């Protein structure tokens with residue numbers, strides 16, 4: 243008998259020490275809950291959710307070391323020792339000498355936008371992130387998407403769909419002039435494109451081009467670890483480098499970074515603004531006192547900063563990031579068995595279902611992704627979120643809906659929280675909804691807030 247090829251699996255590099263019970267609900271219960279929530283999964287009570295894939299933001303399970311760190315929080319108003327521990331690790335892993343803590347990522351975005359942007363400026367970026375672009379616009383800039391075209395094609399299997407298109411960036415520089423571009427705003431992996439990374443080569447090319455025009459690069463390093471993992475596993479020359487080495491090389495091209503610690507750092511709250519530019523640092527340190535708190539706590543408790551400092555040590559461990567992205571890859575390969583369309587290749591933090599394709603009978607102004615997210619919740623209590631026309635908002639000039647090419651439902655994986663069995667339940671639910679897709683009707687918006695409408699918008703079944 244021929245020897246069978248045995249698959250060798252990986253498993254999580256941790257075991258479970260504390261558990262949190264979750265509630266299983268009936269379809270009847272969920273029907274009431276989603277109606278009360280205006281068919282917006284953001285407005286559901288989390289008690290009514292079985293498997294919560296709404297976001298990976300602040301939903302992480304901390305390690306026993308991080309919890310132990312919470313106990314050594316130094317809650318001094320000024321000069322907490324946890325601040326210095328965190329600052330040292332920010333220097334060590336991001337290579338940035340100057341650091342200001344913030345209560346979360348958008349506070350850092352707010353400060354850096356106000357410091358660097360003048361009214362009438364342009365900010366090129368690789369696609370956009372909701373809060374990032376909003377702060378840039380509120381500071382008076384026009385955001386220009388200069389991501390490669392492939393990013394908008396969910397079937398394109400290119401490995402680095404988060405890359406910047408140098409031709410688009412050059413064209414913008416020629417059109418508006420380098421003086422009108424205070425910085426290029428780069429994120430990786432790109433959330434709105436389905437968690438797609440940029441390559442080190444692309445980053446180097448962008449740096450070279452911008453350097454010749456004296457334009458700085460700023461990095462939304464919120465998910466930089468996932469980008470580093472993709473560089474290690476997909477880009478030539480990086481297989482032998484550690485995640486920490488790749489991260490350091492990435493950040494070396496930037497003048498500064500902002501980070502939502504609620505992602506890579508595996509904590510529940512926190513943010514970072516760090517830079518090589520002393521003048522920018524001094525301005526940020528002035529501003530943080532107005533908006534967040536003293537510059538040695540920035541809206542955080544000492545214990546939170548300690549958990550962040552330890553999270554920085556843990557995030558660069560290869561096994562940790564492999565297990566995280568491995569879970570997303572497993573989800574994708576299970577979905578393939580049922581032929582459910584999603585953005586390919588699978589991203590770093592989430593699966594993005596292609597709602598435009600799944601609910602192809604719904605026009606985009608009936609909110610296919612919003613509809614699909616609600617249907618998924620109805621079927622099994624799995625919560626995802628819309629990333630399509632609702633998230634894209636309205637054009638500030640015309641007031642019309644922005645109709646993005648991608649109309650997606652994002653299923654995001656909290657770090658170290660769910661098991662493979664949870665993943666199986668979610669996949670089977672998606673497959674059932676997919677089979678029944680032709681019977682699904684669209685939604686109408688009945689309440690629309692002015693900013694970031696996806697958070698609080700309400701809908702009605704058509």
Ligand SMILES: *Cc1c(COP(=O)(O)O)cnc(C)c1O
Pocket residue numbers: 299346347348349371373374429433462464465501502503504505512513
């Ligand atoms: C979450 C996130 C932000 C905003 O950070 P908050 O901590 O939610 O304020 C900014 N950029 C990216 C890429 C993010 O994922």
